Amino acid sequence: MSEPNTPMFNVQIDGVWHQFPKGTRVIEACEQAGSYVPRYCYHKKLSSPGNCRMCLIEMGMPKMGPDRKPELGADGMPLINWMPRPQISCAQDVSEGMGIKTDSPLAQECRKGVMEFLLINHPLDCPICDQAGECLLQEFSVEYGRADSRFLENKVKKPKNIELGPRVTLDDERCILCSRCIRFCQEIAQDDVLGFVDRGSHSVLTAHPGKRLENNYSLNTVDICPVGALTSSDFRFQMRVWFLKETKSFCTSCATGCNTVIGTREDVIYRQTPRENDAVNSSWMCDYGRLNFDYLQSEKRLLQPEILSGDKLIPSDWNTAIAHAATQLKHFTGWEIAIIASGRMTNEELWLTRQLATMLGVDLIDIVPRTGPSDNILLSADRNPNTNGARLLGATNYPGARLREIVDGVASSRVRALIALGEDAVEIGLTSKQLSALPAFVVMSMLANESTAAATALLPSCGFAEKRGSMINGKGRLQRLNRAVRGPGQARDDWEILRDLIQAYSGRNGIYTIEDVFRQMSESVQPLAGLSLSKIGDLGVQVLEAN
Ligand code: SF4
Ligand code: SF4
């Protein structure tokens, strides 16, 4: 977005005059005016080397009179002196009185020539290429290329199936030498690892000697590669992209909350890709977060509620399990109960957890902090996605500060009923033996672990891609999760489990949808006032000051 007071320039695009702020790239101006100019090497978040020549247009400057002032036409606008040769539109900015023709016979001829040139040595890989369906070479070939080939010689053979790094596979024959991946590594990932070697039609992309493309942002090169030269080793050959259902969401592997698109088919997640949001993640995400969804398809998923009968957990149904948990909790005062909540819970879940705590009279509640090194690019040191929500909604003041009290409370038998929501109680220092000795241990969890085996009521819950809700990222932005797949077995959305537990305990009802929960929350929590899940929108809303 341009600064206020930026000078505006008059620019004629395909015969119509428009105004653009100083500093607008010609290719962007054309797009804003509705004349899309095809491009390969240009990416708006990277520098512009202007090397693919796909964006050639005709350009002109104001015709100057003898007084060195622009000559004006009958419409009062400058007459244009058209340059005899085409110009690239990606590497220069608009200027006053500039004229552009994006679809003149010369521009069309240039594109056709560039397409023919790029396809000379391109292999006929489309049927087996992962990029098929979202490949700019395919799309522009249909739009701007020629139907037949005039090439009779043998195509140059180049290396295929090269492991550039642990997560990225390169097919050099498909590379059109646009250098987007090289520039991404230099300019965004700050890891100068890729380059071109050799000359002419034998030029190839490669990693510098002794280096591998293994930085934590390597898979962004796959996203921005306009063709199928760079592919994700994880996604390669798994699914044709046109079968994927796309759901807008965000990553929950750290407090940054990079915006994503989750690609799924028949309740299986195949990939996550970054979605542009300049307030959060620009156009990128880290590999760690991108690939962190396998656990949703793990064999350890809990598929059915269970209750303790005698000394054994037995399968149950939801009504029985919730009633069992509520009845157990009724035997204790708030002083005897503790709650381990989670910074991975949504705001709606944390709000209901707070209601549960108030209803039970529980004061001893905390979330489990989770940290790791930050990289000063996107990855945050806080690996919980919703610490801000947990603070705002009263599940913690200082994450982790009261966990010791919970552990000691269980050890001294002051705490006789423990509720663990999305966290493994063993990880905070409790032993299986201590947990098994608790008269009531209500566990809401996605995966089986050491502590779930000690539960007296076990409630299987859903993961980030299986539920709806909102979270507040580390910079105070409220963002929305959307359901991409259904949870397995009888696993339920966490907010529904908490709602049912509250209603079973209190005998009240009145919360039917997650929108009801958000409404209650927004009526009581000032930073959320006036908002609803739908008002959060795809790009989120700033609700807390960024610290
Ligand atoms: S691998 Fe892809 S992004 Fe990299 S230079 Fe080749 S075509 Fe461009
Ligand atoms: S930086 Fe954080 S939020 Fe973004 S993709 Fe990585 S783990 Fe996920």
Ligand code: FES
């Ligand atoms: S997009 Fe302009 S030269 Fe490549």
